[in-house]
Amino acid sequence: MEIRLEHLSKIFVDKTGRETRAVDNMDLVIPSGKLVGLLGPSGCGKTTTLFMIAGLHKPTHGKIFFGDDDVTKLSSDKRGIGLVFQNYALYPHMTVRQNIMFPLENLKIEYNEAVARVNEMAKLVGIEDQLDKKPAQLSGGQQQRVAIARALVKKPRVLLLDEPLSNLDARLRLQTREEIKRIQKETGITTIFVTHDQEEAMSISDEIVVMNFGVEQQKDVPQKVYTNPHNLFVAKFLGNPPINVLRGEIKSNQLFIQGVLIGDKIAKDGLYDVGLRPEDFKIDEKVGIAVEHPEVEITGRDTLIRFMIGDTQIRALVDSETYSTANQIRLTVRSNKIHLFDIESGDVIR
Numbered sequence: 001m002e003i004r005l006e007h008l009s010k011i012f013v014d015k016t017g018r019e020t021r022a023v024d025n026m027d028l029v030i031p032s033g034k035l036v037g038l039l040g041p042s043g044c045g046k047t048t049t050l051f052m053i054a055g056l057h058k059p060t061h062g063k064i065f066f067g068d069d070d071v072t073k074l075s076s077d078k079r080g081i082g083l084v085f086q087n088y089a090l091y092p093h094m095t096v097r098q099n100i101m102f103p104l105e106n107l108k109i110e111y112n113e114a115v116a117r118v119n120e121m122a123k124l125v126g127i128e129d130q131l132d133k134k135p136a137q138l139s140g141g142q143q144q145r146v147a148i149a150r151a152l153v154k155k156p157r158v159l160l161l162d163e164p165l166s167n168l169d170a171r172l173r174l175q176t177r178e179e180i181k182r183i184q185k186e187t188g189i190t191t192i193f194v195t196h197d198q199e200e201a202m203s204i205s206d207e208i209v210v211m212n213f214g215v216e217q218q219k220d221v222p223q224k225v226y227t228n229p230h231n232l233f234v235a236k237f238l239g240n241p242p243i244n245v246l247r248g249e250i251k252s253n254q255l256f257i258q259g260v261l262i263g264d265k266i267a268k269d270g271l272y273d274v275g276l277r278p279e280d281f282k283i284d285e286k287v288g289i290a291v292e293h294p295e296v297e298i299t300g301r302d303t304l305i306r307f308m309i310g311d312t313q314i315r316a317l318v319d320s321e322t323y324s325t326a327n328q329i330r331l332t333v334r335s336n337k338i339h340l341f342d343i344e345s346g347d348v349i350r
Contacts, residue, residue: 001067001157001190003030003053008062010048010214022048024214026062035184035191037201037208037222041237045214046194047162053192054160055079066157079158082151082189086163088143090135090150096122097131100150107154121149124183141172148183159184159191165200177204198238202226210234232273232346235339241278241304241315243339248274255338258310260289264335267349275339278304281316281331283323288332296323305329 010023023045030036038046051057053064055076063072071079090099097118104114122128125145127138135143144164151159164180165173181204184191195201201208202222210217210225210233218230229235235243248257250272255265257274295306303323305316316331323329340349 002032002065003158003190003192004028004065005049005053006063006065008049008052008064009060010045010052010057011060022214023052026214026216028209028216028219030190030192031207032067032190033188034206035181035193035204037193037195037205038211039195039198039201039208039237040211040217041196044211046196046211048214049211050160050162050192050194053158054081054083080154080156082154082156082159084144084147084151084159084161084164086166088135088147088167090143090146092135095132095134096127096138096146099135099146100131100153103150103154117153117155118149121153124152124186125149126179139172140168141176144168144176145179148180152183152187152189156189159187159189161191161193163194163196165195165197173200180204199240202238210237212237228348229275229339230348232275232341232348235275235341235348239277241317244276244278244314246274246276246309246312246314247343248272248340250340258312260309262289263333263338265338265340267340271343272349273341273343273346275341276314276333277337277339278315278317280334280337281305281318282334283318284330284332285328286330288330291329291331294329305331307331 005026005028008023008026012020012022026049038049040046048057052059055074059072063070066079100118100121101114104117122131125148127142127145130138130142165176168176177200193205205222207219208222208225209219212233218225218234225234226238236245246257248255250265250267250269253264253266255262255274291305291307297304298320301320302317303320305318307314341347342349
């Protein structure tokens with residue numbers, strides 16, 4: 001089921017009459033059968049967008065289509081959605097079986113079919129041995145699986161997940177996001193996943209939509225967004241360790257930062273904001289930036305080197321074995337990995 005947003009906006013008005021534009025004229029297509037992550041900092045409009053798709057918020061302007069159906073004015077229960085909230089919203093007095101079956105009772109599904117559907121969904125999410133327990137007897141990850149099973153048991157056209165992993169510890173987050181990806185692939189249901197965690201979004205999404213101040217900044221497969229950011233905001237938001245951003249100058253297709261030659265870069269002479277991802281540095285014993293008195297943090301396979309260019313700290317992520325065998329540390333940057341951004345607009349320089 002393709003989802004299409006056309007000129008979608010949401011303006012909230014407080015008691016004093018002050019307006020907040022949470023989503024601003026968004027045009028977006030979610031391809032059928034894909035898992036798409038809405039990603040951005042708190043307040044960027046991602047949850048508001050999800051809630052408009054769900055029918056929980058009424059758009060101020062614009063339209064929402066599921067396939068060829070205009071669902072903009074339909075109530076939430078008539079859109080054919082499954083919605084999983086951040087806090088799971090399970091009924092504590094009901095068993096897992098009763099929680100999953102509850103939506104089918106509201107739909108007046110015949111009992112034998114309802115039982116079959118519950119068993120099918122419980123098996124899909126891996127909780128078939130937990131059906132007679134109450135939510136309080138389950139781990140956070142298991143409760144999340146119950147919430148997903150309850151959303152899917154209705155056989156919705158669209159699955160919507162609002163920060164579904166934020167209440168889990170690090171190990172469970174990793175395990176559960178892998179499960180969400182598996183479930184989505186097995187069901188083939190169009191899924192929208194809201195998160196502020198860039199690693200989470202990039203690891204399970206077929207495509208990500210990076211948002212800021214209610215506006216789409218970039219939409220593409222995760223690796224393309226990461227390696228080819230459209231602007232400085234996207235470049236800075238994605239990446240851990242974060243991208244190094246410095247003021248640089250191009251002279252005769254050479255890039256200088258605070259008088260230090262960084263490498264060759266074909267661009268018009270002038271000043272730019274320069275983005276250098278830590279992992280795009282490499283050690284070279286003969287040429288490059290001479291690194292003196294670095295701070296070094298070895299994290300197993302990788303070594304994080306912190307050093308100064310002028311008064312600016314730089315982070316470089318290099319192979320631990322290469323670092324340990326180097327006689328002298330000089331760092332170069334791959335010229336095709338140097339990102340230049342317009343100082344005024346923040347847009348990338350192609």
